[in-house]
Amino acid sequence: MRPQARPAAAAELALLRQALTALHPVGDDDWALLAPLATAASFARGSALLRPGDPARTVFFVLDGLLREFFADDQGRTSTRRFARAGDFSGSLADLLSGRPALSAIEAVEDTEVLQVPWARFEDLAQRRPAFERAARRMTERLYLQKTLREHEMLTQRADERYRRFREAHPDLEARVSQHHVASYLGITPVHLSRLRAAARSAPPAAAPPRRTRRARRQRA
Numbered sequence: 001m002r003p004q005a006r007p008a009a010a011a012e013l014a015l016l017r018q019a020l021t022a023l024h025p026v027g028d029d030d031w032a033l034l035a036p037l038a039t040a041a042s043f044a045r046g047s048a049l050l051r052p053g054d055p056a057r058t059v060f061f062v063l064d065g066l067l068r069e070f071f072a073d074d075q076g077r078t079s080t081r082r083f084a085r086a087g088d089f090s091g092s093l094a095d096l097l098s099g100r101p102a103l104s105a106i107e108a109v110e111d112t113e114v115l116q117v118p119w120a121r122f123e124d125l126a127q128r129r130p131a132f133e134r135a136a137r138r139m140t141e142r143l144y145l146q147k148t149l150r151e152h153e154m155l156t157q158r159a160d161e162r163y164r165r166f167r168e169a170h171p172d173l174e175a176r177v178s179q180h181h182v183a184s185y186l187g188i189t190p191v192h193l194s195r196l197r198a199a200a201r202s203a204p205p206a207a208a209p210p211r212r213t214r215r216a217r218r219q220r221a
Contacts, residue, residue, distance in 0.1 A: 003047075005039035008115055012040055016061050016115050019087060023138040030131045037122070038115045043108040049090070050106040056095035058116045062088050065112025066176055070105050070184070080185035082146075083109070083173060091119065093143055109177060159188050163196045 008016075013035050020026050026034075040063070043049060050056055052072055060067070067084040069092060081104070084090040092104040096119045126132040153162050163186055167174060174182060183193040 003041045003043060005041050005116065008035075008038045008040045012063055012115055013038060015063060015087070019061060019089070020135050023142075024131055024135040026131050026135065030125075030129050033125055033129065034117070034122070034132070037117050040113065040115055043112045043114065045108055045111050047108045048105065049108065049114075050092060050095070050102055050104065052103060052105050053101045055099075056092050056102045056104075057119055059089060059091040059096070059119050059122060060084075060106075061115040061117075062086050062090060063113040063115060065114075066109040066173075067112060067114075068107050068109050068177075068181060070107075071103065072105055078105075078181075078184055079187070080181050081150075083170070083177065083185070085173075089139060090114075093140065109181070154187055159186060159192060160196055160199070162186050163193070163200070167200075 016038060017026055017031055017035075020034075038061075043065075049058075049060060049067065062084050064086050067088075067090050068080055069082040069084065069090060070078045070080045072078045082090075090106055092102060092106060095102040095104055122132065122136075126136045153165060157165070166182070166186060179190050179193055183190045186193065188196075
């Protein structure tokens with residue numbers, strides 16, 4: 001059962017407008033059309049926002065908490081493809097665009113607050129209002145770039161390199177996400193992840209670059 005939606009507060013709507021404006025400026029006239037479509041909802045930890053096979057009909061904007069987008073096979077094994085934090089959009093764009101039963105799943109990793117907008121209504125606005133069409137295009141471009149970079153990492157980098165980049169890019173996530181979910185995001189087993197963590201803890205700290213003296217700086221100049 002999906003949680004009961006409630007009217008979005010003004011402060012919550014302001015965050016959504018800020019996120020959209022970062023993609024493309026949204027004027028007052030355009031915003032007046034979109035704001036009434038957004039409702040707020042709370043999802044408890046472990047709740048499903050989208051299940052495989054269900055129709056994808058909603059765009060989510062994360063206000064607080066954390067979502068996980070993943071694929072699941074017939075044996076229940078999952079492969080995490082993305083985490084969505086506060087300020088991120090979610091909803092599985094490929095499933096929204098295809099109109100077919102969803103291939104992806106989305107769940108709340110933590111108790112999570114979202115704003116939700118019906119995809120069909122947003123698509124209608126995007127066809128009629130250039131600001132939303134351009135914002136949607138920028139969002140699609142950003143997701144495509146993220147997907148390409150992630151594919152490059154998975155296909156060309158060793159597991160220890162992927163783990164290092166994960167920690168650099170998402171320094172707060174490892175403490176918020178289970179080891180199983182981190183491992184599935186990296187494409188390795190939890191046992192392998194434990195080894196990588198142990199190696200990272202035992203590695204000596206990186207040496208600071210040598211400090212150049214004033215004389216050395218003058219000679220370099």
